[in-house]
Amino acid sequence: MKRGKKAEEATAEGDGEANSESTNKKAKKSKEPEAPILYEDPPDKTTSKDGLDANMKITSWNVDGLRAWVKKNGLDWVREEDPDVLCLQETKCAEKDLPADITSMPEYPHKYWCVSDDKEGYSGVAMLCKTEPTKVTYGIGKEEHDKEGRVITAEFPTFYLVTAYVPNAGRGLVRLDYRKTWDADFRAYLSELDMQKPLVLCGDLNVAHREIDLKNPKGNKKSAGFTPEEREGFGQLLEAGFVDSFRELYPEQANAYTFWTYMMNSRSKNVGWRLDYFVLSSSLVPALCDSKIRNKAMGSDHCPITLHLVV
Amino acid sequence: MKRGKKAEEATAEGDGEANSESTNKKAKKSKEPEAPILYEDPPDKTTSKDGLDANMKITSWNVDGLRAWVKKNGLDWVREEDPDVLCLQETKCAEKDLPADITSMPEYPHKYWCVSDDKEGYSGVAMLCKTEPTKVTYGIGKEEHDKEGRVITAEFPTFYLVTAYVPNAGRGLVRLDYRKTWDADFRAYLSELDMQKPLVLCGDLNVAHREIDLKNPKGNKKSAGFTPEEREGFGQLLEAGFVDSFRELYPEQANAYTFWTYMMNSRSKNVGWRLDYFVLSSSLVPALCDSKIRNKAMGSDHCPITLHLVV
């Protein structure tokens, strides 16, 4: 047994380096708690540049555990928002364990679930639709990626909708190599689809593209989600003929984030990251009405995002 | 990834056999929820048979996780009860993680902690004293037993106080063999002490001695805590010159339990077990004033027990 006083050993990994968020470490000694710089999402615009009315509303939310999120009344927010399609990431829930509240939701008669094969309660995505897609597929067609329950693709008459939970590069970037492979393969998959029909990609892409997309770019160059490799991967996706819908509409908007670590009260200080996106085939830009960040909605360490589109 | 409907496989172990508690399985079809048979602990008697006043009050409680128990205000109950010595089992807490609420408690300036070497948050016992023992030791002097943080022995001028968390035989009795070794070695340890000075043993002895000591003796003959081997182990301890203080005073008292599984609302139905004891050297029987079961006290799946003694 252990007894008596014992010196505490330094932990190897800790929370130290990765995802560094604190604005005042030891350098600055400013005692002022400095007021947070918030982002007020403007009212929804529901017409396209050409004056057409949006007829497709899509919401995407990384719920960080669907069961906990349901208990925190995430579904009440969904009913209020009332999108045509709801995409969820990090459901962390086997189909048999889904809460009845969501499986029985009459607003969405067409529901699709996809979770990890190996690790229970890891990853997982879902898509809930008011109208039935003409076809639904799971994964990106590569064994090595498709075990983890990260992608659902729904085909609609005029476009594909892909929702994804992109693999996190991990503490200490232990999975950065895998992420690079993923980025390449996922990009190839999307390009393939895009040749058939324009597509909307939504979800937690686990990357902040540019410095404007997170509060502390300087301190996070070696953090998962902001490494040069991951940023480059996103850049290459855009170069392949896709558009970051939020940045398209609000090119200079800072402090607009979709994720805040639970640690260090980051959300109340708006120390966050923009990790969740609606990425569109370039040909859909004229159909784009608005790309919203619902940063008031609580229930996860991510907030939902919503797209208004003419299809 | 996993998707679509999938048949649920039968689980090998489940909650089925072990610790069978339900009074009406398929046999009885009585729909009546039948009122629970409670046990009302009589008022404390604080004089011995010879009319001497108790001057030592000892409380023992298996807290099932000290940190959770502190959050559930276990310490408020302790301050109310105000024993001279408080013995705790299943603290499940490394010394460095102890809540300040208990480490700083001024009523008990002498505190002793003992936890498992290997498995963090497993087992663990503690003793808090108003007056300083002349000597405190840990374990029972056998390597194979002393890694798990199960025993603290305090020497006082006229007696030893031993608190113990006896190893559970486990689901499917996987650890029954080990338990038999433990029982023999622990009994030898106690006999050894008893030759020096009379002793009080308290704690979770993880056995219901007789049929009267649990609600459902019939269904639990193969359950950990009520196997013939474990009951026999307790019997041999008594034969070695010790007395079960509660049973000494209340030989016929049924429905007096100190543990109720969290499952199946057992506590509200008083479907329980008497697993916690004050066992005394026979020579201390004249010093015994009362042996109480505080079954109103909440905060764990065990309730506390209290001993009044003349020392």
Next chain:
DNA sequence: CCTGGCATG
């Protein structure tokens, strides 16, 4: 059904 630890984020 609860605990505390763990991996993961």
Next chain:
DNA sequence: CATGGCAGG
């Protein structure tokens, strides 16, 4: 600092 799964009870 949250999640879910796990061993242990």
